[in-house]
Amino acid sequence: MNTLLKKCLAATLLLGGLMSLAAFTPASAASSPDDLKGKNVVLVHGAFADGSSWDKVIPILQAKGLHVVAVQNSLRSLDDDAAATKRVIEQQNGPVILVGHSWAGAVITQAGNDDKVKALVYVAAFALDKDQSINDVLKGKPAPPWASALQKDSAGYLTLSTDAIIHDFAQDLPVAQARLVAATQGPWFAGCTDDKVSEAAWHNKPSWWVLTEKDRMIPPALQAAMAQQIGATVVKVDASHVAMLSKPAEVAAAIIAAAREAQ
Known part of the structure; x- marks a missing residue:
């Protein structure tokens, strides 16, 4: 075999080897159009809950390359919870998508004025205006059945009964999981x-x-009215109040959509 033929054969084998190596490169190593690295999601839990309420959503967001942090609220006051959220926002490098569930809708409304925050996502939440409280929004509306199941301790803190969580707060979760929510509520x-x-x-x-x-x-009709008031992009989910636990993929999809558009 002459020298030129040997060189051609060697080049062909090298090219074939490189192509085979590329074919077996894991898909995760390739650039993905869904990759959202450099953006941060800050998740804020609501009343009768803690940061673990986002456990099912967090892995879905992380798989898209998002950096995710869940705030642990004291649930003592709007100012305290907004301050806790602001501290987490301050720690992030890059743009922030701020997400609030339930009571935390008020929290992200207050804390979301930070320049790092590029989008707000309300999950079955309260969206208040300046100088407005939750009681202002609920004024004149009939008390929901679960209100009678609230238990107040000597310090003025409220908890929901296990029965109310099973039937009103998280009625689309398996009973065993709803009992876990009741046991870990804040x-x-x-x-x-x-x-x-x-x-x-x-x-x-x-x-x-x-x-x-x-x-x-929070009645769907009230949510719809608040969403319309703030001009939000609405995603309807066939779920109870704790959609992040019963329909985590759908909740995550809404957050991802916000992250994609956030500039």
């Missing part, structure tokens, strides 16, 4: 419902809304 200070927002971030930030159509805590 007591909520009763005075929080009178705390007023000092500046509403949704006036200056794009917003998304996960509207829970089987919600017995």
Whole structure:
């Protein structure tokens, strides 16, 4: 075999080897159009809950390359919870998508004025305006059945009965999981419902809304009215108040959509 032929054969074998190696490169190593690295999602839990309420959503967001942090609220006041959220926002490098469930809708409305926050996502939440409280929004509306199941301790903190969590808070979860939610709930200070927002971030930030159509805590019609008021992009989910636990893929999809558009 002459020298030229040997060189051609060697080049062919090398090229074939490189092509085979490329064919077996894991898909995760390739660039993905869904890759959202460099963006941060800050998740804020609501009343009667803690940061673990996002456990099913977090892995889905991380798989898209998002950096995710769940805030642990004290549930003592709007100012305290907004301050806890702001501390987490401060720690992030790059743009933040701020997500709030339930009571935390008020929290992200207050804390979302930070320049790092590029989008707000309300999940079955309260969206308040400046100088407005939850009680202002609920004024004149009939008390929901679960309200009679609230238990107040000597310090003024509220908890929901296990029965109310099973039937009204998380009725689309398996009973065993709903009991776990009841056992790990965070007591909520009763005075929080009178705390007023000092500046509403949704006036200056794009917003998304996960509207829970089987919600017995914040009625779907009330959610729809608030979402319309703030001009949110609405995603309807056939779920109870805890959609992040019963329909995590759908909740995550709404957050991912906000992250893709956040600039």
